[in-house]
Amino acid sequence: MKHRLLELFKNAGGAYLSGGDISKALEVSRTAIWKHIQALKEDGYTFEAIPRRGYRLLSQPDKLSPADILPYLRTRVLGQNIHCFDEVDSTQNVAQRLIRDGAPEGTLVLAERQTAGRGRLGRHWHSPKGKGIYMSLVVKPEIPLHLTPHLTLLAAVALNRAIRKVVPEVHPAIKWPNDLLINGKKISGILLESSAENEQLQYIVTGVGISCNLEQSDYPEELNPKATSLMIESGKRIDRARLIAEFLGQLEELYALYYAQGFSPIRTLWEASAATLGQTVRSSDANGNFEGTAVGLNEWGGLILRMADGTERTIYSADTRNS
Numbered sequence: 001m002k003h004r005l006l007e008l009f010k011n012a013g014g015a016y017l018s019g020g021d022i023s024k025a026l027e028v029s030r031t032a033i034w035k036h037i038q039a040l041k042e043d044g045y046t047f048e049a050i051p052r053r054g055y056r057l058l059s060q061p062d063k064l065s066p067a068d069i070l071p072y073l074r075t076r077v078l079g080q081n082i083h084c085f086d087e088v089d090s091t092q093n094v095a096q097r098l099i100r101d102g103a104p105e106g107t108l109v110l111a112e113r114q115t116a117g118r119g120r121l122g123r124h125w126h127s128p129k130g131k132g133i134y135m136s137l138v139v140k141p142e143i144p145l146h147l148t149p150h151l152t153l154l155a156a157v158a159l160n161r162a163i164r165k166v167v168p169e170v171h172p173a174i175k176w177p178n179d180l181l182i183n184g185k186k187i188s189g190i191l192l193e194s195s196a197e198n199e200q201l202q203y204i205v206t207g208v209g210i211s212c213n214l215e216q217s218d219y220p221e222e223l224n225p226k227a228t229s230l231m232i233e234s235g236k237r238i239d240r241a242r243l244i245a246e247f248l249g250q251l252e253e254l255y256a257l258y259y260a261q262g263f264s265p266i267r268t269l270w271e272a273s274a275a276t277l278g279q280t281v282r283s284s285d286a287n288g289n290f291e292g293t294a295v296g297l298n299e300w301g302g303l304i305l306r307m308a309d310g311t312e313r314t315i316y317s318a319d320t321r322n323s
Helices: 002-012 019-026 030-042 065-073 091-100 143-165 229-232 239-259 262-271
Strands: 045-049 055-058 081-085 107-112 133-139 172-176 180-181 187-197 200-210 280-285 288-297 301-308 312-316 319-322
Touching: 002 019, 002 030, 002 055, 019 030, 019 055, 030 045, 065 081, 065 239, 081 091, 091 107, 091 133, 091 172, 091 187, 091 200, 107 239, 133 239, 143 172, 143 180, 143 187, 143 200, 143 239, 143 262, 239 262, 280 301, 288 312
Parallel strands: 081 107
Antiparallel strands: 045 055, 107 133, 133 200, 172 180, 180 187, 187 200, 280 288, 280 319, 288 301, 301 312
16 A cells, blocks of 8 residues: 555655545545555655645655665675665674575675664664664674674774764764764664684674664654764765765775784774773673773773773673763
């Protein structure tokens, strides 16, 4: 029914359609029409309704396709195989299934909406349809398993550099290990899920969620104080295809740098963009709660905290909160 309704509006060429005309054409009640229009609004369509004139279609959702991304893409491997979906449970799950079917390195999964998007520590990722970037990338790095934390930090640096290039009006900073913040509010998250054999990585699925074109009303009340979007912060609509391509380009360049020179240049780039360093960080792990001042990264990618007594403590996977 939604497809038939959309066909009517598209054939109308921007003209108003009365409730009576739509009801007659589709042989449904006006109440049913209203419900279907509400459902289309949830899918990202915008309508205008005026009493005694009816409805007209103002805009359609901005849907991503490989054809949108490829003109911007400068990579040799990453993003050369793209799968786009209207709705999935999680792009991470889809990528895992594609790997089992033989997906090559660089395979990219994109969805307009996730019903069960997830972030670090099992948290839910808010994924309103057509408003953000929800993607998972298959990479197959030839490094030992214990160096995986390096890649988490590398991905954060790549995303930070991409956002600054595509949306120069904003200045994101990285909260350890890989959340990006603008003015203290979260705009993106990164989740790496890996598979290894004999202590050697087989593949990593890099999940990235970016809040691009969300408006304040798109956030549930509990997220408003701590989440924002690139559009809210920049005042302009974001070209999602360009941002995806720029991220893939930055990521591929940083991988080449990492293979050539190791973690040291990645650590320098991460520390230069960090929101965490110099801040008092409250953290928790299996041994309880503690706090210290973040002073840098160690060679494995752990966050070094200087405690009140002058000793140092390194954390690798604890949940942290800046004071």
